[in-house]
Amino acid sequence: MSKNSLILIVETHKFNGINYNDWLRNLRIVLDFKNQGYVLDKPLPTALPEGSSPEERLTFEKWHEDNRKVRSIILASMTNEIQKQYDRLDDVPSIMLRMKEIYAVPDWHIRYATTKAFFGTKIAEGSSVQSHGVQMLSLVEKLEDLKAGLNNDTYIDMILESLPPFYDPFIVNYNINGLKKSIHELINMLVQYDATTHKSEPTVLVGEASTFKAKEKGAKRWKRKKGNGTAVTATASTGGKGHWKRECPQLLSNLGTFVVEVNMISNSASWVLDTGCGAHICNDLQVLERSRKLSKDEMILRLSDGKVVAAEAVGLLA
Incomplete structure (x- = not known):
């Protein structure tokens, strides 16, 4: 230096x-x-x-x-x-x-503030379990320096208590098997569990479904007639103007309704319920019990009005 x-x-x-x-x-x-x-x-x-x-x-x-x-x-x-x-x-x-x-701040004051922070810390939404583990480990080291009188079992219990429900299977397995690990070993186990579980989750794709009917044997192949298409007469919905059938607003609005249905729920104030879209779109990640961020264009949704949007995350409703 x-x-x-x-x-x-x-x-x-x-x-x-x-x-x-x-x-x-x-x-x-x-x-x-x-x-x-x-x-x-x-x-x-x-x-x-x-x-x-x-x-x-x-x-x-x-x-x-x-x-x-x-x-x-x-x-x-x-x-x-x-x-x-x-x-x-x-x-x-x-x-x-x-x-x-x-x-100088009295030791008792520092010890009280550190103990309060340790018992009250919960993993933040969207943060990694590794960062959370490092934060908890730092608080443990401070408590040890201040001679707070807590043992390793208490530290382990409070770290497990600070985890969201996503880690419940891990906690049950840890307690049933009577595992005795150090804090460093526990953090490494949580990181491995997090990586393995998220990696094994299936990717849900939402796209427009297509209908298919097998062609009968011997049937003649249909050929499109020459021309611009089938004409449709003027109606009130079209403003009194005629148009081709392929350009009909009502027909175009219905094209996006045939989709794969996933992520469906009955009712929630925190969801945008689009009956033309096969997935319910959440506008608040806080209501999700578990969530996973998606990479760019990993999940594409087609709404009832024909618009195409990319989802940012998927999850389960809490």
């Missing part, structure tokens, strides 16, 4: 009065790299005892030199207003003690 990198860390994570824990963590990273972290916690020796050895004298001089350098780093990593409160103090332990008294 270069000096420029150290300076960048200090400048990027300046202490502003509300980020004490994050600032202290980054400060220790910098000082540990420079082998000067001991200056933060140990009292600065004020004088050498009589009869000190040359080695003890060198240690004393280095300690004071490191104290001077660390003090400069600490003051440089503060905002100007906060910096003025400590620039008259010479030894680093005195600076750190005063900062802790004023700005």
Whole structure:
């Protein structure tokens, strides 16, 4: 790590009065790299005892030199207003003690907030189980550092509790077989289950169905007569204008009604019920118990008015 990198860390994570824990963590990273972290916690020796050895004298001089350098780093990593409160103090332990008294968040408060976040976190809609597992693992590590007193079984139970109903078969299998896994192993199992289950789900395609009638043996092949088509007389629905049969609005509107029927439900306020389309179109992913995003043009729907639209996701109604 270069000096420029150290300076960048200090400048990027300046202490502003509300980020004490994050600032202290980054400060220790910098000082540990420079082998000067001991200056933060140990009292600065004020004088050498009589009869000190040359080695003890060198240690004393280095300690004071490191104290001077660390003090400069600490003051440089503060905002100007906060910096003025400590620039008259010479030894680093005195600076750190005063900062802790004023700005440090009590451990009980951090422990309460972290525990609340861990027990209340649920996997977000559309997010991967791997990202969710990493988030839960990070909270577990914080609770361990704070000595929250929770064991591995409790962590596992709460991670399983945070999953949606899609993972119910996995949870049942895990509990019935009495599996005992670490958190890392559990997350890997969930990722494999998620990938395997989604990969095995069938792809539902919706398209226009075609009717077919076998030609009778010996029947003559029909040939289209020359001309533009069958004429239709003017009606009120056509605005009093005549048109060819193949251009009839009523005929064209009925062409899209012969489709494969999938994803059908009886009634829901969150669904657009298009009787001409064979699939019910959901306008709110939140009502789906399970959903899967589709790739471009993976599922094409033809609506009753003849329009063709591409579906973005398929799922089961909650």
